[in-house]
Amino acid sequence: MRIALFSLVLLAGGCVIQAPPREVIQPAPVAEEAAPPPAVVSVYEEPPLSEPAPIAVAWAPPPMLVEAPPPPPFPYAVWVGGYWVWQGNWVWAHGHWMAPPRAQYVWVHPYYEHRGGAVIFISGYWSAPGVGFVQPSPELVLAVEPAAVGVIPGPRPIGPEGCFVPAPPGSRRGIIVPAPVGTAPAVVTSAPPVVAVGMRVTTNVSNVNNTNIHNTNIRNTNITNVTNVTNVTIVAPPAATANGRAFSSSVPAAPHLAAARPALVQARAPQPVSTRTVMPYVSAHAHPAAPPSQAHGAVAEAHPQPVLARESQPVHAGSMSGSVRPEARAQREERALPARPAQSAPAKAAAAGLARIPDAKAVPARAPAAATARAPAAATAASKTAVAKTAPAHPDNGKAHKADAKKDAQQAHP
Numbered sequence: 049m050r051i052a053l054f055s056l057v058l059l060a061g062g063c064v065i066q067a068p069p070r071e072v073i074q075p076a077p078v079a080e081e082a083a084p085p086p087a088v089v090s091v092y093e094e095p096p097l098s099e100p101a102p103i104a105v106a107w108a109p110p111p112m113l114v115e116a117p118p119p120p121p122f123p124y125a126v127w128v129g130g131y132w133v134w135q136g137n138w139v140w141a142h143g144h145w146m147a148p149p150r151a152q153y154v155w156v157h158p159y160y161e162h163r164g165g166a167v168i169f170i171s172g173y174w175s176a177p178g179v180g181f182v183q184p185s186p187e188l189v190l191a192v193e194p195a196a197v198g199v200i201p202g203p204r205p206i207g208p209e210g211c212f213v214p215a216p217p218g219s220r221r222g223i224i225v226p227a228p229v230g231t232a233p234a235v236v237t238s239a240p241p242v243v244a245v246g247m248r249v250t251t252n253v254s255n256v257n258n259t260n261i262h263n264t265n266i267r268n269t270n271i272t273n274v275t276n277v278t279n280v281t282i283v284a285p286p287a288a289t290a291n292g293r294a295f296s297s298s299v300p301a302a303p304h305l306a307a308a309r310p311a312l313v314q315a316r317a318p319q320p321v322s323t324r325t326v327m328p329y330v331s332a333h334a335h336p337a338a339p340p341s342q343a344h345g346a347v348a349e350a351h352p353q354p355v356l357a358r359e360s361q362p363v364h365a366g367s368m369s370g371s372v373r374p375e376a377r378a379q380r381e382e383r384a385l386p387a388r389p390a391q392s393a394p395a396k397a398a399a400a401g402l403a404r405i406p407d408a409k410a411v412p413a414r415a416p417a418a419a420t421a422r423a424p425a426a427a428t429a430a431s432k433t434a435v436a437k438t439a440p441a442h443p444d445n446g447k448a449h450k451a452d453a454k455k456d457a458q459q460a461h462p
Contacts, residue, residue: 086200088113089139090318094325095128096173097149099156099182103331104190105167108205109138109160111219112237113317117304120145126155127304130317131233132214133158133171134329136196141172142320143307152177157232157303159183160212162205162224166192171328183229191333207245216241218290218313225249227280235280235299238309246288250281251301277301 088110109132117127130143148154154177159170161184168184175181184190195201203222205212212224213233218241225236227249235249284295300306 088318089135089137090142090320091133091135091139092144092320092323092325093129093133093135093141093171094327095146095155095171096328097153097176098179099173099175100171100328101331101334102159102168102170102184102188102190103134103329104163104192105134105138105169106192106195106204107138107202108162108167108222108224109214110202110221111215111223111241111315112213112217112233113140113315114217114237114307114311114313115143115317116308117143117145120304122147124148127302127307128155128172130303130307131158131172134169134193135326136194136329137199138202140317142317143303149174150176156181157230159229160214160224160233162207162209162212164209165204166190167205173328181230193329194332213249215247216313217311217315219243225282227251230277231280232301232303232306234303234307235301236282237307237311238299239282239297240284240293240295240312241290242284242288243290244288247282247284247295250283251277251279 112131115130117130120127125145125147127143128146129141131141132138133141153174156173156175158172159168159181161168168190170184205224206220206222207224208226210226211229211231213227213231213236215223215225216236216239220241220243223242223245225242225247227235228251231249231251236247239247278301279298280301281298282295286292286294289295299309
């Protein structure tokens, strides 16, 4: 009875007893693992002895690696390498001590520039004394270099346009750190890793010489000579660093001193597989060397003419040049000479014999029969060749030889 009355009171009060809700178990979220960075390839690159041509790469170099230099082997040794170079992919140029190739040559650090979503890169090189670094002109347009077979492109450069160095070890791939021209990439080795844009490098420069060249061939070209740089300052806001703390530090500008500082992230650079040096990358869009210029009327376009054999002519003592003259020229000169008195056939034969022999007196006596046989042949040869005499062998115009000619005629016709 009491239970029924209690039920009526509950119904009158509008209370409804509901069953407890079912507990729904949701699956735990699965964290997406970032793709592991590609394996690092380390090489020894042979530095060139002059500034190489700039190239364009589609993606940014990876963050820096840790490579502590050993003590220098000799006082004038220079630490080269220890940065990223392009060889169909970004590969690590292993750092090593090296002597300058020539006296007073200086080492020039590599150049990275963010321009139009790509990277303009110039590898490190040896520079002759007094030769400054020439920045790529702002008007220069370069085609992006193709990647090697099987290479997966990385992210494009993330940061402001202009000169930069790669991010510190352990940073987010693609982030770049703005830096002045001539900054060694190793200066950020001891800096904290960054996950956003904001870190930058400034230098305390004692002497900077900038030269602007403006002419028809080179426009807006800056030649920069930076000297007496001992330290650089690296600053980053809290939003840029991975630990969320602001960073500001002064580090040595020399690459071997900066790389020797303790790094927060120990991303060690691997040893090269081979000790053989590789040559610097040559652009796939480089124009082949132009063939040497040829003079007008190239040999390939000339049509060779047949060479006609000429009958050799004797050299007279009175000849000015002593060279053999062509037949046509002899005929023209013969027409130009004044007319000579007519001579008899024996005199013509004797004259022809004298034309062949410079000194008629030095010729031994011939048999009459032989002289008779040679006289008509000599006259025929003289008529065919038409050899002209530019000047007589004697100043008396041949009058002194008339007696000898009569004697020869008498011997020919006894």
